[in-house]
Amino acid sequence: MSDDLTALVTGLAQRAKDASRVLANASTAQKNAVLLRAAEALRGEAGDRVIEANAQDMVAAEQMGLSKAMLDRLQLDRTRLDGVAGGLDQVAALPDPVGTVVEERVLDNGLRVGKMRAPLGLIGIIYESRPNVTADAASLCLKSGNAVLLRGGKEAFHSNTAIAKVFTQALAAEGLPPEAVTLLPTTDRQATLVMIGLDGILDMVIPRGGEGLIRFVAEHARVPVIQHYKGVCHVFVDGSADPEMALEIALNAKVQRPGVCNAMETLLVDAAVAPTFLPKLGAAMGAKGVEIHADDRAAAYLNGVKPVSEADWDTEYLDLVLNVGVVDGIDAALAHVAKHGSNHTEAIVTKDAAHADRWLREVDASLVLVNASTRFNDGFALGLGAEIGISTTKLHAYGPMGLAELCTLKWVGQGEGQVRQ
Numbered sequence: 421m422s423d424d425l426t427a428l429v430t431g432l433a434q435r436a437k438d439a440s441r442v443l444a445n446a447s448t449a450q451k452n453a454v455l456l457r458a459a460e461a462l463r464g465e466a467g468d469r470v471i472e473a474n475a476q477d478m479v480a481a482e483q484m485g486l487s488k489a490m491l492d493r494l495q496l497d498r499t500r501l502d503g504v505a506g507g508l509d510q511v512a513a514l515p516d517p518v519g520t521v522v523e524e525r526v527l528d529n530g531l532r533v534g535k536m537r538a539p540l541g542l543i544g545i546i547y548e549s550r551p552n553v554t555a556d557a558a559s560l561c562l563k564s565g566n567a568v569l570l571r572g573g574k575e576a577f578h579s580n581t582a583i584a585k586v587f588t589q590a591l592a593a594e595g596l597p598p599e600a601v602t603l604l605p606t607t608d609r610q611a612t613l614v615m616i617g618l619d620g621i622l623d624m625v626i627p628r629g630g631e632g633l634i635r636f637v638a639e640h641a642r643v644p645v646i647q648h649y650k651g652v653c654h655v656f657v658d659g660s661a662d663p664e665m666a667l668e669i670a671l672n673a674k675v676q677r678p679g680v681c682n683a684m685e686t687l688l689v690d691a692a693v694a695p696t697f698l699p700k701l702g703a704a705m706g707a708k709g710v711e712i713h714a715d716d717r718a719a720a721y722l723n724g725v726k727p728v729s730e731a732d733w734d735t736e737y738l739d740l741v742l743n744v745g746v747v748d749g750i751d752a753a754l755a756h757v758a759k760h761g762s763n764h765t766e767a768i769v770t771k772d773a774a775h776a777d778r779w780l781r782e783v784d785a786s787l788v789l790v791n792a793s794t795r796f797n798d799g800f801a802l803g804l805g806a807e808i809g810i811s812t813t814k815l816h817a818y819g820p821m822g823l824a825e826l827c828t829l830k831w832v833g834q835g836e837g838q839v840r841q
Contacts (some may be wrong), residue, residue, distance in 0.1 A: 421610045424558035429614040430497045432602050433569055433621045437542045439597035440567035443540045448516040450594055451563055451795070459508035460557070463735035463809040467501050473578035475823050476550065481575045489679075493549040496574055504555045504583075507806065511559040517824045518565040521832065537827040539565030544615055545808075546571045546637055548629035550581035557626075558587045558601045564826035567600040569622065571615055573629075574607035581605070605766045625653045626821075628809055631736075646821065647813045648738040651764040653683030653794040654780075654816055656753040658770035659692035665791065666769040667700060672793040675708045679718035679738045681735050681810065682787075682797040686743040687735065688753045689718065694746045700723055701744070710740045733760040750775050754782055761785060763812040765797040786819035 443451075462470065472498040481494055517537045524534030543566045545557040554570060561568035572580040580603055588598035600772075604611050616625055619642040626646045627637040638645045655673050657666045673684035689697055698721035705712060706724070713728040728743050735743075747753045750768075757766055767789040768779040768830075776790040787797040799807025799821065804822030811817045817825040 421613065425606070425608055425610055426614050428606065429604060429611050430600075430618065432604065433542065433615065433618050435599045436567045436569050436602040438567075439599040439602075439615070439623050440539065440542045443562065443567055443600045444518070444541075444637065445597055446565065450596060451516070451565070452512040453594045453764070454562060454587070454590045454596060455508045455512040455559055457593060457746075457786050458555075458586050459505040459512075461506040461586045461590065461779075462508070462583075466582075466589075467498070467505070470501060470551075470579060470582040470586070471496055473582040474576075476578045477551075477576055484575065486575060490549055490575070491616075493628050494551065494578060494579070496551060496685075502551050507552075507556060508559050509815070511563050511806050511823075514563065514788075514823060516563065517827050522829070529838050530836060531838045535829040535831055536832045537824065540711075540826060540828055541825065542567045542569060544571065544618075544625035544643070545571045546612060546615070546623045546627045546629070546633065548573040548627060548633060548653045548785055550575060551576045551583060553628060554580045554583040554589075554603070555804070558584070559809060560599065560806055560823060560826060562591075564588075564823045566826055567613065568602070570601070570603040571575065571602065571612055592750070612637070613640060616643060616645075619643055626809055629718070629794065638712075644815075645813075646809065646817065647787055648681070648764075648810050648813045649812065650762050651683070652734060652736050652760060652762040653682060653765040653767075654686045654688060654757050654761060655684050655767045655769065655794060656688040656750070656757070657690060657693065657697060658750060658753075658768055658772060659690040659776050660771040660775070661695070662767040662771065663697055666697065667704060669767065669769055669793050670701060670710065671704055673795055674705065674710060674742055676793075676795055678740050680795075681736070681738075682794050683738070684767075684794050685735065685737055686745065686756075686760070688745050688747050688756060690750075690753070690806050691717070691746050691748050693746065694718065695721055698744070698746075704743060708740065710742050713741065713743050715745045718744045736762070750778060754778070755784075757783055763790070765794040766812070767792060767794050786810060 494572045521534040547553045584603035587601040591598045622643045627634045702722040712725040713727040765787045766783045780815040799820035807820040
């Protein structure tokens with residue numbers, strides 16, 4: 421690792437950290453003005469320059485042999501860019517969390533205390549492919565009073581640079597430091613190692629991408645990391661479940677959008693209802709093109725399935741592939757989820773209130789559901805308005821991270837001369 425690269429990344433990060441202290445005190449009106457100005461620019465000539473930069477990235481990506489799926493994630497056109505601009509409008513319309521006081525109370529000595537939401541400081545985002553993440557991350561960090569240090573993939577370098585410029589210009593125009601949105605101007609992979617080692621400058625890092633990227637960051641970082649390795653999500657059909665509801669939930673969880681982290685990967689069915697439920701499930705999944713990997717007990721009621729392997733239970737397919745297993749009641753279902761779950765999203769379909777309560781209390785996941793699809797683990801779906809990602813760690817956020825989760829809570833107190841006795 422060269423000294424020049426270390427100096428470059430460290431210098432940019434320090435300037436962004438300095439900018440974070442200014443941004444933390446910016447008014448809601450100032451922050452919203454930046455976002456609305458950036459949205460207007462993306463709809464105008466600046467957006468045209470972003471699309472031109474993206475075309476340059478697309479040519480290089482095709483030459484690198486990126487898959488069709490990766491190329492689709494990378495591509496920006498006017499429709500997609502207008503969607504990005506609309507997202508900035510939405511973030512501007514959300515309530516500002518900074519300065520909000522929660523859990524306020526008055527102590528016996530008259531001291532009024534509470535917890536105030538405050539920006540984290542400088543947040544690092546390391547991401548792959550999707551240039552829209554540049555705008556999403558910048559907007560959410562800015563609205564929550566944080567500066568952001570962006571490290572995008574080389575395949576989107578020109579697109580990311582053009583989008584970041586829109587934000588730096590909008591910040592400057594509103595009298596705020598442009599360094600509050602800083603994109604590392606290098607494709608050198610070693611820059612990531614420098615960045616995640618900036619203890620004392622970087623307050624938190626959020627990696628967004630495949631499991632390999634997230635594990636690399638978590639293993640090498642010297643700063644707190646928000647982790648989300650994978651989503652191995654389950655739906656358990658309890659013996660008391662309404663079969664039509666269970667079938668509808670299972671289909672939605674698997675096929676509505678199979679390539680996302682909150683899609684169901686394993687369906688568990690109580691042995692009491694397996695003989696009647698599984699044939700209907702097999703037919704419905706087959707009609708949607710789903711390939712089923714079943715254990716021996718489930719396979720007895722299904723046609724044309726593959727045997728499930730032990731490794732399959734821990735696999736995030738992100739595709740029209742589904743594991744199906746038969747279990748002996750809720751205890752066995754809970755044990756299976758505890759062994760193979762990824763702390764992401766777990767759902768039960770049941771009419772039994774006691775079983776529903778056990779599921780909510782005993783399952784360890786960022787979202788635990790009763791009689792609903794796993795697809796609801798999403799910031800928009802849960803009413804946050806926007807999200808920067810889903811955390812499957814427990815400190816300091818668990819689940820979708822919106823504006824409030826990009827803040828910390830600090831204790832504040834107001835007294836009238838109280839002293840400790």
